Amino acid sequence: xxxxxxxxxxxxxxxxxxxxxxxxxxxxxxxxxxxxxxxxxxxxxxxxxxxxxxxxxxxxxxxxxxxxxxxxxxxxxxxxxxxxxxxxxxxxxxxxxxxxxxxxxxxxxxxxxxxxxxxxxxxxxxxxxxxxxxxxxxxxxxxxxxxxxxxxxxxxxxxxxxxxxxxxxxxxxxxxxxxxxxxxxxxxxxxxxxxxxxxxxxxxxxxxxxxxxxxxxxxxxxxxxxxxxxxxxxxxxxxxxxxxxxxxxxxxxxxxxxxxxxxxxxxxxxxxxxxxxxxxxxxxxxxxxxxxxxxxxxxxxxxxxxxxxxxxxxxxxxxxxxxxxxxxxxxxxxxxxxxxxxxxxxxxxxxxxxxxxxxxxxxxxxxxxxxxxxxxxxxxxxxxxxxxxxxxxxxxxxxxxxxxxxxxxxxxxxxxxxxxxxxxxxxxxxxxxxxxxxxxxxxxxxxxxxxxxxxxxxxxxxxxxxxxxxxxx
Numbered sequence: 001x002x003x004x005x006x007x008x009x010x011x012x013x014x015x016x017x018x019x020x021x022x023x024x025x026x027x028x029x030x031x032x033x034x035x036x037x038x039x040x041x042x043x044x045x046x047x048x049x050x051x052x053x054x055x056x057x058x059x060x061x062x063x064x065x066x067x068x069x070x071x072x073x074x075x076x077x078x079x080x081x082x083x084x085x086x087x088x089x090x091x092x093x094x095x096x097x098x099x100x101x102x103x104x105x106x107x108x109x110x111x112x113x114x115x116x117x118x119x120x121x122x123x124x125x126x127x128x129x130x131x132x133x134x135x136x137x138x139x140x141x142x143x144x145x146x147x148x149x150x151x152x153x154x155x156x157x158x159x160x161x162x163x164x165x166x167x168x169x170x171x172x173x174x175x176x177x178x179x180x181x182x183x184x185x186x187x188x189x190x191x192x193x194x195x196x197x198x199x200x201x202x203x204x205x206x207x208x209x210x211x212x213x214x215x216x217x218x219x220x221x222x223x224x225x226x227x228x229x230x231x232x233x234x235x236x237x238x239x240x241x242x243x244x245x246x247x248x249x250x251x252x253x254x255x256x257x258x259x260x261x262x263x264x265x266x267x268x269x270x271x272x273x274x275x276x277x278x279x280x281x282x283x284x285x286x287x288x289x290x291x292x293x294x295x296x297x298x299x300x301x302x303x304x305x306x307x308x309x310x311x312x313x314x315x316x317x318x319x320x321x322x323x324x325x326x327x328x329x330x331x332x333x334x335x336x337x338x339x340x341x342x343x344x345x346x347x348x349x350x351x352x353x354x355x356x357x358x359x360x361x362x363x364x365x366x367x368x369x370x371x372x373x374x375x376x377x378x379x380x381x382x383x384x385x386x387x388x389x390x391x392x393x394x395x396x397x398x399x400x401x402x403x404x405x406x407x408x409x410x411x412x413x414x415x416x417x418x419x420x421x422x423x424x425x426x427x428x429x430x431x432x433x434x435x436x437x438x439x440x441x442x443x444x445x446x447x448x449x450x451x452x453x454x455x456x457x458x459x460x461x462x463x464x465x466x467x468x469x470x471x472x473x
Contacts, residue, residue: 051210053207053208053209054179055171055208056123056179056206057135057178057180057181059163059182059183060183062163068083068111068162069114069118069266070114070117070263071269072316073162075223076160079184080160082123082161082162083162083164083179085166085171085178086100086109086111086165086166086265087108087166087173088108088110089107090173092173093169094168098113098265099114099264100265114264116289117266118162119161120161120215121158122156122157123189123209124154125155126209127150128204128206129141129204131145137170150202152196152199155191156190177210187200215241215243223240223241224237224239224318225238226312226317227269237282242286245288246286246289247289248260249272249287250287251274253274254276260272281301283300284300285297286298296325299325299326301324302321311390311421376401376448377398377408379395381465384455392457393458397446397452399446400448401472405445405472407444407472408472409439411434411470412465414458416461416463419458420456420457420459421456422457423437425455426439426456
């Protein structure tokens, strides 16, 4: 779980006047950032990267097993990393569906449904706030104080986009160019050729300016790894060490190139297919953040690692590959792999696992549901896919009452000897046949009528659950 020691989670009733005040306060603090300009468009002028200014918070590290981009922290190419805002909703701190559907594209934050994952940013330290700068809802940044320059201004660091911030505070909603920096990076910002050493002692969520950049001093090629639960019928991979991010993957199957589906909004994680359905040999091509074929459409050929056996149990199992020249690279359609799914995968403080179903044809199975009007929590389950020796279940939890809930717990029992192989967007534990799944930090709060999703891969025969129920905390 990600520690956020300086982010306020105060919940206050939003009013039009307070929302406008918060927005105006940010526009003043941002010093020239135009409200009519989308976050993404402000980062380039005539195709040239240009710095933007925002507040900077810090957090202790990525969630387990993955960060918001679909990579374990231990396997990142840099331990200097940041989180980008999932939403851009000044004055609105409501929960929204992830990935953000096309119909709500106006609320997309700089995370851009994962499309800015594994890109590099150059971050420069700006002014210090002498007042209260706690990110409280509907409150100005740096209230009762002012922004002042000091001897840390101008210190820089190259950092990797590895996570997402969807918290319901002013940082993640009111400030489109807010960055959440890993705490261990802050004292390593460099000024006049040396680390500043004690910047964390004078932080108070300072202003920073930043811009995207190509991977600094890049050599070599990409890394490809299989995610936890990956198998022949569900080949989930994560691609890293990219020179300029990733916007899509194509895989070769049955003589044709097919666009892979992103795993929720974990921008480096995709569900690919084998050269022959159900096989264990793979060929992929990658599209970068400029929507161009990586390395001229280079083809990467690899196999499911033998260490995985029939299913990968580690959070990340790196694959070795060979390369060959492409034949023109991915078609334009390959770069549009952020389509919405029913299961949001990762967010600020993710504890996600793969969330797309195996590519085998799912057997028909009616969905199960249970609700409790008294507790204000209802849950439904459905079969996403099945294969020899296992299956995947998706669950939808909703607030069925008239008041908001802050957390939820789902209970059920397996009818036989089934066991949990992996779970995502919930903390799932099993005792005998009984299973308990609880919300995680980023999906426990639901307003009346809102819902969230989680899922699991199960070892064993597909049989109906018993005693499915949900309680609100």
